[in-house]
Amino acid sequence: MATVTFESALGWGTAQWVGTRPEEGASRQVEMAVPGVLNWGYEVAETHQDESIFEEQGRVCLVGRVRWSSEDGITAVQVGSDLVLVEIANCPGIVPAQLIIRAPRVQLFDVIRWEMPLPSEQCA
Numbered sequence: 001m002a003t004v005t006f007e008s009a010l011g012w013g014t015a016q017w018v019g020t021r022p023e024e025g026a027s028r029q030v031e032m033a034v035p036g037v038l039n040w041g042y043e044v045a046e047t048h049q050d051e052s053i054f055e056e057q058g059r060v061c062l063v064g065r066v067r068w069s070s071e072d073g074i075t076a077v078q079v080g081s082d083l084v085l086v087e088i089a090n091c092p093g094i095v096p097a098q099l100i101i102r103a104p105r106v107q108l109f110d111v112i113r114w115e116m117p118l119p120s121e122q123c124a
Helices: none
Strands: 002-008 011-018 030-033 037-039 044-046 052-056 059-069 074-079 082-089 098-103 107-110
Touching: 011 059, 030 082, 037 098, 059 082, 074 098, 082 098
Parallel strands: 011 052, 011 107, 037 082
Antiparallel strands: 002 011, 030 107, 044 098, 052 059, 059 074, 059 098, 074 082
């Protein structure tokens, strides 16, 4: 995987690019993933900061609003218009509304566009 620097309306960071590396300076619509299990109180914590993306001490920091969380620690955090799923170890029973995620690594993927065939292109 190639390492890329990305920029969005909320900030910037460094990530691993999954797939064929895009050309330098290209604008892409991407999905973001935070692989692995993150630890509550160290890599994930409550915050009152505004939504943002930045780097701090070699980690990409994502600040966003919790949309849902399950008992096993899987949590969906909205960062801008995107949802990022994270798995959190030792997650509290009631997850705060706003979180900061200090991810040791972030992965970016090209968005896959599914297009419906025109009626004349469908199999008979």
